[in-house]
Amino acid sequence: MVGRWLAVLAAIGIAMPALAEGPERVVSINLCTDQLAMMIAAPGQLVSVSRHALDPSMSAMADEARGLSANSGTAEEIFLLRPDLVLAGSFTNPITLAMLERLGVPVEVFPAEETVEGIRDNMRRMGKALGREAEAGAAITAFDAELARLDDAPATARPRAALYAANGYSSGSQSLAGQIVALAGFDNIADEMGFGAGGHLSLESLLLSHPDLLVEGRRYPGHSRAEEPLDHPALRALTRSVPSVRTNDPDWVCGTPRILRAVSQLRDARLALPEAK
Amino acid sequence: MTRPRYCLLLAGLGLLVGLLFLASLLTGPAGIGIGRSLAALFGGGDEVLGLVMREIRLPRAILGLAVGAALGVSGAALQGFLRNPLAEPGLIGTSASAALGAVIAIHTGLAAAFPLALPFAALAGALASVALLLVLAGPRAMTLSLILAGIAISALAGAATSLVLNLSPNPFAANEIVFWMMGSLADRSMLHVWIALPVMALGLAMLLPTAGSLDALTLGEDAGASMGVDLGRLRLLLVGGTAALVGGATAVAGSIGFVGLVAPHVLRRAVGSRPSRLLPASALGGAAMVLGADIAVRLIMPDRDLKLGVLTALVGAPFFLHLIVKTRGDTP
Numbered sequence: 001m002v003g004r005w006l007a008v009l010a011a012i013g014i015a016m017p018a019l020a021e022g023p024e025r026v027v028s029i030n031l032c033t034d035q036l037a038m039m040i041a042a043p044g045q046l047v048s049v050s051r052h053a054l055d056p057s058m059s060a061m062a063d064e065a066r067g068l069s070a071n072s073g074t075a076e077e078i079f080l081l082r083p084d085l086v087l088a089g090s091f092t093n094p095i096t097l098a099m100l101e102r103l104g105v106p107v108e109v110f111p112a113e114e115t116v117e118g119i120r121d122n123m124r125r126m127g128k129a130l131g132r133e134a135e136a137g138a139a140i141t142a143f144d145a146e147l148a149r150l151d152d153a154p155a156t157a158r159p160r161a162a163l164y165a166a167n168g169y170s171s172g173s174q175s176l177a178g179q180i181v182a183l184a185g186f187d188n189i190a191d192e193m194g195f196g197a198g199g200h201l202s203l204e205s206l207l208l209s210h211p212d213l214l215v216e217g218r219r220y221p222g223h224s225r226a227e228e229p230l231d232h233p234a235l236r237a238l239t240r241s242v243p244s245v246r247t248n249d250p251d252w253v254c255g256t257p258r259i260l261r262a263v264s265q266l267r268d269a270r271l272a273l274p275e276a277k
Numbered sequence: 278m279t280r281p282r283y284c285l286l287l288a289g290l291g292l293l294v295g296l297l298f299l300a301s302l303l304t305g306p307a308g309i310g311i312g313r314s315l316a317a318l319f320g321g322g323d324e325v326l327g328l329v330m331r332e333i334r335l336p337r338a339i340l341g342l343a344v345g346a347a348l349g350v351s352g353a354a355l356q357g358f359l360r361n362p363l364a365e366p367g368l369i370g371t372s373a374s375a376a377l378g379a380v381i382a383i384h385t386g387l388a389a390a391f392p393l394a395l396p397f398a399a400l401a402g403a404l405a406s407v408a409l410l411l412v413l414a415g416p417r418a419m420t421l422s423l424i425l426a427g428i429a430i431s432a433l434a435g436a437a438t439s440l441v442l443n444l445s446p447n448p449f450a451a452n453e454i455v456f457w458m459m460g461s462l463a464d465r466s467m468l469h470v471w472i473a474l475p476v477m478a479l480g481l482a483m484l485l486p487t488a489g490s491l492d493a494l495t496l497g498e499d500a501g502a503s504m505g506v507d508l509g510r511l512r513l514l515l516v517g518g519t520a521a522l523v524g525g526a527t528a529v530a531g532s533i534g535f536v537g538l539v540a541p542h543v544l545r546r547a548v549g550s551r552p553s554r555l556l557p558a559s560a561l562g563g564a565a566m567v568l569g570a571d572i573a574v575r576l577i578m579p580d581r582d583l584k585l586g587v588l589t590a591l592v593g594a595p596f597f598l599h600l601i602v603k604t605r606g607d608t609p
Contacts, residue, residue: 166449168464168582193580200582203464204329205306223386225456226449229464234332238325 022131023085023106028053029073029096030089032254033110035061036126037087038068039256040136048081057220060250060258075099085129113255114176116147116183122255143257150263153185159273161186161266162206164235165217166226170201177252180259184266186213203234213269214244245269283554286547290561294342297568301338302330304572306579336470337462341568343470344462344530345540347477347522349563350556352537354484357491357552358515359414361423362542362600366523367534369410369423370430371403375520375527376457377434377441378402382528384445392468396476400524406430407516420604459584460531462571469529476528480521483514484556491552533570533586535593536563542596566592 026041027048028034034053037046038061051070056062071077075096078086086100086107100107108129113122120140127136161181163170171177172195173188181188189209190198219227229235251262303314309326317326318335348366355364366372382388382398413426438457442450490511494501502508526533540562541555548554566589574583 167452195580199580200463202306202579202582204333207325207329207333208307208309210325220447220449222445222447222450223384223389224445224447224449225383225453227447232332232464232466233468234328234466237328237332 022129023083025081025083026085026087026130027071027078027081027083028087029071029078030087030092030110031058032089032112032256033087033126034065035059035254035256035258036110036122037130038064039139040123040126040132041130042132042135045130047083056250058250058253060254060256060261062250075103079103079105087126087129114174114179115255116179119143119255119257119259123257139257143260146257146260147183147263150183150260150267151185153267153270158185158187159212159270160189160192160209161213161215162189162201162209162211163215163217164201164206164230166224166230168200168202168206168229169198169217170195170206171198172196176255176259180252180262181215181266183259183263185270186266203229203232207234207238211242212273213266214239214242215266216244216246218246218249243269243273283548286544287557287561290558290565294561294564294568297565297572298338298342301341301568301572302334304575305329305334306575332466333464336465336467337571338568339470340462340465340473340530341571342564343474343477344526344533345536345564345567346560347480347526347563348533348536348567349540349559349561350481350484351519351522352563353541353552353555353559354487354491354515355519355537356541357555358487358494358511359423360495361420361604362545363420363424363538363597363604365535365538366403366519367532367537368431368597369427370406370434371410371519371523372527372532372534373431373434373438374406375399375403375524376532377438378524379528380438380441380453380457384441384447384450392472393475396472396525396528399528400476400521402434403520403524403527404516406434407520411512411516455584456531458532459586460527460533461574461582461584462530463582465529473525473529476521476525480518480523480525483518483521487511487514487518488553488556491556495550495552531584531586533567533589535589535597536566538600539589539593539596540566542600 022045024045026037026046028037028046029050031050031052034049038049046068048069048071049065051072053059053065054062054070059065071081073092073096078100083105086105088097088107088109090109090111097107097109110122110125113119123136123140127133163177163181170190172190173179173182174197178188178190189211190201192209193199193201193205216230245265247262251258302318303311307329313322313326314330316322318330320327352365356362378398378401379395382395387398388395409430410426414423439454442453490501490506493504493506498508541559544558544562545555548558567585570585570588573588574585577583
């Protein structure tokens with residue numbers, strides 16, 4: 001009896017890829033692969049996304065994710081969705097991935113990309129994994145066209161932006177946020193400090209660096225001590241003389257074409273600077 | 278120790294604290310010259326520089342001095358009262374409980390609506406822990422029961438703090454556990470000075486009058502009582518004073534461990550083991566220790582926001598181990 005059922009299951013498993021070009025029941029368990037998959041997958045192909053994808057404070061595509069079932073990324077829950085492909089990020093719990101592999105579920109792991117080239121690679125890879133290479137190619141073309149449209153900053157004598165988030169954290173050029181700042185036509189104060197991916201920027205260094213634009217981290221609900229430096233009297237004094245913008249974090253989290261919204265917001269701020277350099 | 282020599286010791290410590298205070302004002306990632314810094318502090322020169330000196334460095338130096346003094350003096354008072362050199366606000370759970378009070382005040386939004394709620398909530402947490410400790414450890418506070426009670430209170434307060442921070446809807450809250458465990462003076466403002474100082478001053482006003490009674494108590498509780506020490510009143514002043522000092526300090530700087538252990542221990546022999554003399558000396562010693570540690574964290578890793586408690590623990594933990602080995606010989 002059991003043997004017969006196993007034979008049937010095996011037959012379905014073998015038959016499926018033959019029926020369609022790509023997988024038919026795709027489950028994504030990472031906020032960033034959720035968004036890439038939503039952009040590229042065929043209607044009905046993606047059956048579940050991580051629950052973070054529905055949270056508008058984190059996900060840039062919370063509206064699009066509505067209607068898809070949400071998963072919390074545990075192996076048991078994913079297995080019961082009977083996926084023929086699982087999309088995960090490189091920060092996904094490796095124990096979960098190992099369990100899925102033991103259960104025979106194909107898993108595609110996407111690295112967290114922080115550069116434009118890396119974003120293109122991930123889109124191409126997503127197209128291949130889903131059997132939607134043409135759609136991925138079209139999305140990349142649109143991404144590049146918009147990128148070219150926004151790229152109107154001079155290569156030298158660029159204005160300088162300071163990123164300042166909770167706990168005084170400032171992202172450098174080796175991070176997605178740093179890339180967004182560079183694409184919008186700014187030099188980054190964090191790079192002058194030699195931060196690389198990012199580090200603690202003391203209020204004192206921030207003030208004395210005389211930035212042209214202050215990019216403040218957004219505020220979250222509830223209260224925290226970590227956000228207190230954003231209310232420091234010295235910082236508020238700085239914002240009286242230096243223009244500042246608040247980031248919309250979901251656009252800054254994942255390496256997807258949605259970063260263009262953040263680039264566009266910063267570019268607008270650059271064009272509005274008093275003496276446009 | 279004769280009185281002139283004691284006065285000389287206090288003067289020396291005072292001078293050290295003064296120099297460290299000045300060094301703290303002059304230490305920062307910006308590397309501004311001494312003359313320009315001091316001119317900016319008193320309102321001359323560049324506007325941004327003035328902002329840096331008055332709104333960022335001055336509150337940091339004041340808090341370093343006040344927090345260190347508060348921790349030093351409460352350590353000395355607790356040790357005198359319990360007649361046990363291992364009593365220290367960090368080790369017996371007072372700092373952890375004060376942190377719990379502060380965390381509750383911040384994350385419920387109470388502190389944002391009413392700034393003084395922050396130190397008072399920390400004071401309430403500290404008060405509860407010191408009272409609980411005195412009940413648990415008993416009036417004679419054997420080393421073992423004192424340390425065990427302290428571990429239990431620290432663990433409970435730490436777990437409750439983690440719970441509050443994990444339940445917060447704010448994504449940064451969970452990262453704050455490190456601050457509350459290790460303490461830092463980075464990017465504090467004058468507001469923090471104004472809310473912490475009154476509470477700490479109240480604590481000091483309660484502790485200083487106990488100096489004479491603590492001297493009498495060195496002979497034992499019975500001898501102290503026969504010399505006219507009102508034990509009930511002494512206990513009340515001590516519990517309240519310590520809680521206010523530790524509560525005020527922890528509310529704005531997090532828990533900084535071992536200051537209350539090291540400062541009295543280093544100075545005890547120099548003042549001739551008299552609690553009344555140890556209190557002011559420990560206040561200055563603690564202030565010097567925290568100011569020094571806060572200068573060091575800025576020099577060692579300026580862009581990593583190294584936590585103060587890391588440095589004080591590096592100095593304090595070996596002291597603690599040394600004291601355990603020493604007291605092991607005394608207890609049966």
